[in-house]
Each structure stands twice: as C-alpha cells, then as structure tokens.
Amino acid sequence: MPKLPSINPGTYSPDEDVHKITDYRCVSRDMQHTSVKERLYLHLDMNCFYAQVEQQCYKLHGLPIYIGGWYKGEQGIPRGIVATSSYEARALGIKTAMSAYEAEQICPYIIGLQADYEKYKGISSLIEDVLNDFAPTMEKYSMDEYFLDINFLKDHSRAEIQQYGQSLRNLIYQEIGLVCSIGISYSKTYSKLASDLDKPDGLTLVLDQQEAKDLLGPLPLDEVWGIGRKRYEKLQKEGLNTISEGIDRGYPIFQQLFGAYFGKIMYEMISGKDRAKVLTEQLSPKEQLNYMHTFSSQSTDPACISGEIMKGISRLCYRMRGYNLRARQYFCYLRIQHREHKGVSFRFNTEGYTNLDGYIHHECMKGAAPRMKQLLNSGYALRGIGVGTVGVDHSNQQELFFRENPQERQFCLVQDAINNTFGNQTITRASIMDSVQGKTHFLERS
Known part of the structure; x- marks a missing residue:
C-alpha cells in the first residue's frame, strides 16, 4: 500500500457544545508540581x-x-x-x-x-478578563469555575489573603453583576472544597491542617473529585464515610481498593497533599469522556435510534482525538420512557485501543441492537442514549496484536480538518442522517 499523505487536522474544540457545568476529574501525576513545598490556590465558583x-x-x-x-x-x-x-x-x-x-x-x-451556551460563553470570557488581571496563572476549569495560582501570597498574612479574595469577589460583582464563592487553600483539591462551604457569595480560607480538619474533615468523601458513587460505596463498605476518616486510615486502604497508583493519588487529594498545577492554555487531562443526549420526543424507530448512537459515537471520538486519547472499553446506555425503569446499560470492548468511529460503532451495535430490539418489542419507547469511555489511554503506544486501518484514520483526520476549519458537523457520516426527528439540541428546542 502506498504511503498516505500526512494530514493536519487543525485546532480541535473538544468541549464545543459539551454540556459541562462541572467537570470532575482526578489530578493525574504528570499534572502535579515535582516540588513538595506548600503552595496556595484560589478556586472561584460562579454560583448557579x-x-x-x-x-x-x-x-x-x-x-x-x-x-x-x-x-x-x-x-x-x-x-x-x-x-x-x-x-x-x-x-x-x-x-x-x-x-x-x-x-x-x-x-x-x-x-x-x-x-x-453562546451567551454563557460570552459572560465566561468577561470573567476571564477580570481574573487575568488578578493572577499571572489562571485555569478555566469550566465555564463557571476557575483556579488561580496565588503562590505569590503564600507568605502573606491571613488578613492580606482574605482581602485579596474579597477584592476579587467584589470586582466580579461590579464588572459582571454576578456573585461568586471563593475558596483559598494550600491544595488545589481543598480550594475547590472550600469554595463550596459558603454559598452563595462566600469566601472561605483553609490555610493549615487544623482548619482543614475542622472545616473539611466532616465532609463526605464523595465531595472529593474522582470519587463517584461506586467508589464511595466501596469506601463505605470499609467504614470510610468522611474525609477525616479517610485521612486517619492512611493510604494503604485506598491502594488496596483502587490500585497502587490511583489509590495513592486519591489519598493525596483527600489529605490535601496534592500539588496540582494550575493549567493554562493546554487541554487539561481527561480520565473519562462521555456523550449523553435526551430526545425531544420518545422514539420507537430502530433506524433513528441507531442514528443517534452513531451521532454520539462520532462526537465522542472527535473529543478523544482532540484530547489525544484512546480507549478499548466503553459503555452504552439506552434510556426508556418509564416512570420506574430507567433503561439498560452495558459495556463493550474494541479489539484494541482506538478513537476511530468505525471500530467503536461496530462493537457498540453488537450489544445495542439486540437490547434495543428487546426494549421495543416489550412496548417501551426510547427517550435518550449515552456512550462513553471506561478509562482512557494517554500513551498512544502501539499494540502487539492490534493495528488500526490507516485509511480509516486518514478518513477521520480529513473529516476533523474540514470540521475544525469550517465548523462542527460541516461534514458527517451519512448514517447520522437517520436520527430522532425534532428540535433536540440546545436552543433549537425553544
């Protein structure tokens, strides 16, 4: 096969049209400072x-x-x-x-x-302008949450740090007309937890371990990013409910439950020992990506529902390529219109790590098609779908027993290049044309 030409896909916008109020993610090791010295972080949350x-x-x-x-x-x-x-x-x-x-x-x-969302993006940009004048390093965590590296205040008095936070909160209100809550602490995780303690329009400082024990210790462990419902249930079975209980037990129990690498990181976040960087222009790391969509009207048409699944997979894969991630295990969720029964979900695997639409769609439909048929034959109507990754690979190393088709990758990169240049969904797969009818996305519903 002749060598295929190199394709420059352009600049990705992986979070465009992503419904993201809060994006919980873990602080991965490569995104932390190598120095163990204490730092100072500010987290700002635009309330509601x-x-x-x-x-x-x-x-x-x-x-x-x-x-x-x-x-x-x-x-x-x-x-x-x-x-x-x-x-x-x-x-x-x-x-x-x-x-x-x-x-x-x-x-x-x-x-x-x-x-x-366009309105919110515009207001979010105005907030960024204010924050950029307050600190040299600012991370836009989501449209309504921001981190500032305020290490330059680390050796200042508590009164000066508090005045800094109050000045920022007041300026946001004067310039934008919106209230916010601010948390300041010696760990990135703790600054985020602190900002939740006094809402709306509050300011909370957690500057030493005693304050952390008093203010954050009683919080349930699932308040810490990276600890969702299933992980919290595992911890509860071990008698761990609060941050203080987790700290007292030490990191071995976390490594036992979640592995040596992730368990240690989780314990560091719980105990305020993470030294995470405040990320600036680079895309922040993702440990999981998903796409969820609720139809405007329920559907019993298998072709249209299959088209929605393809649409979800295409959007998921675009985001994975934008973040330079791959995965080999995924989930799919079929939501039905029923008061008590929410639907069915299942996991599926691809032959190897990939972020190409075709491989993921092929394996997904092996599980989705019979489950969809069973639901429809049982008299249920589908109300929405979801697809996502179960863990991701950041390395992009080649695998011994799996190789992607280079023409398939070339096709996806050409499609990305066109969409990145001329706008999202300028070119799409034909199968997406079969989708649930109705104005189903964002402002089209109004």
Whole structure:
C-alpha cells in the first residue's frame, strides 16, 4: 500500500457544545508540581451560573427558575432535564437532573428556560478578563469555575489573603453583576472544597491542617473529585464515610481498593497533599469522556435510534482525538420512557485501543441492537442514549496484536480538518442522517 499523505487536522474544540457545568476529574501525576513545598490556590465558583445569567438578562431576580427545559406543543408540556436552577428554586426542592415535568409539578409557577451556551460563553470570557488581571496563572476549569495560582501570597498574612479574595469577589460583582464563592487553600483539591462551604457569595480560607480538619474533615468523601458513587460505596463498605476518616486510615486502604497508583493519588487529594498545577492554555487531562443526549420526543424507530448512537459515537471520538486519547472499553446506555425503569446499560470492548468511529460503532451495535430490539418489542419507547469511555489511554503506544486501518484514520483526520476549519458537523457520516426527528439540541428546542 502506498504511503498516505500526512494530514493536519487543525485546532480541535473538544468541549464545543459539551454540556459541562462541572467537570470532575482526578489530578493525574504528570499534572502535579515535582516540588513538595506548600503552595496556595484560589478556586472561584460562579454560583448557579446559568441561572444567574438568565435572572440578570430577563430581570428575574428573586424568582425560581431552572435551566435545561423547553415546552412542547400548544399545551406547553415541559420537557427536558434540569441542568441547574436558581437558589430560589432549590429552596423549593428543585434538584439538578430532575425532569422538567417533575420540577413544574413541585412548583407550578417556576420559570423554565433553555440553555443559551453562546451567551454563557460570552459572560465566561468577561470573567476571564477580570481574573487575568488578578493572577499571572489562571485555569478555566469550566465555564463557571476557575483556579488561580496565588503562590505569590503564600507568605502573606491571613488578613492580606482574605482581602485579596474579597477584592476579587467584589470586582466580579461590579464588572459582571454576578456573585461568586471563593475558596483559598494550600491544595488545589481543598480550594475547590472550600469554595463550596459558603454559598452563595462566600469566601472561605483553609490555610493549615487544623482548619482543614475542622472545616473539611466532616465532609463526605464523595465531595472529593474522582470519587463517584461506586467508589464511595466501596469506601463505605470499609467504614470510610468522611474525609477525616479517610485521612486517619492512611493510604494503604485506598491502594488496596483502587490500585497502587490511583489509590495513592486519591489519598493525596483527600489529605490535601496534592500539588496540582494550575493549567493554562493546554487541554487539561481527561480520565473519562462521555456523550449523553435526551430526545425531544420518545422514539420507537430502530433506524433513528441507531442514528443517534452513531451521532454520539462520532462526537465522542472527535473529543478523544482532540484530547489525544484512546480507549478499548466503553459503555452504552439506552434510556426508556418509564416512570420506574430507567433503561439498560452495558459495556463493550474494541479489539484494541482506538478513537476511530468505525471500530467503536461496530462493537457498540453488537450489544445495542439486540437490547434495543428487546426494549421495543416489550412496548417501551426510547427517550435518550449515552456512550462513553471506561478509562482512557494517554500513551498512544502501539499494540502487539492490534493495528488500526490507516485509511480509516486518514478518513477521520480529513473529516476533523474540514470540521475544525469550517465548523462542527460541516461534514458527517451519512448514517447520522437517520436520527430522532425534532428540535433536540440546545436552543433549537425553544
């Protein structure tokens, strides 16, 4: 086979159109400072960011609102999932991931708005401009969360550090008109935990181990990034519920449960011993990627549902290539329209580590097709799909028994180059044309 020409795919935008309120990830070893000396971090959280922005834009201050829903049909039936809500709505029992219909049953006068991501990106850019004047190193963790490296204040007094945080919080409000919460601590993980302690419009300092024990020690372990529901359940079985309990037991139990490498990192985050870098222009590391999508209308058409799965895999693979990641184990989720039964999920493997659409789609449909058929034959309608990785490979080393087809990789890179130049989905696979009908994405729903 003749040598294929080199393709420059251009600049990826792997988080474009990604619904990301908070992106929990672990602090990997290569993203930490080699020095063990203590540092000082500031974490800024824009409280209920999307809801705050909409309250300001539409003069809805003091009113309960939620973001993520839309209204269908002449009767205006609420559809969608609550992505976030204002504090007024939360006080009434509205929670993230609740269905819009349930939210409006709890509070009939609540205001539901569809997310306007371009608006939020614009406001987020204004916040970045303010932060860039406050510290030389700033990390945009998500549209509503930021880290600052404020190591230059490490040897200053507590009063000076507190004044710095108050000045930043006040300036954000003066310039943008939004409130935020700030946490300052000697570890990146602890600064993030601290910012959650006094919301909204709060400032919390955790500057030594005694303050950490008093303020953060009672928090449940699943408040620490990287500890999700399943990992927390494992820890609870060992009698570990809080951060203090985890610190007291030491790192061996974490290595026993989660492996020597990850277990040690997890313990360092729990105990405030991580020395993570504040990431600037580079793409921050990912340990898992996924795509979740709820249809605007339920569907019983296998071809359309299969098209949605292909769409999800294409978007997942684009993001993996953008982050230069591969995986060999994935999951797929088929969500159904049912009050009690949420759907089915399964895992599948590719022949080797890859981020190419064809390999992943081929193996996914082996499991998805029969499960979809069984659900539809049982009278269920599908309401959404999800696909994602189960662990990722950062090394990109060649494997002994698996080689990707170079023409398949070439095809994906050419497609990426066109989309990166002319806009997302300028060119797509034909199978995506079979998808669930309806205005199903972002502002198209309104």
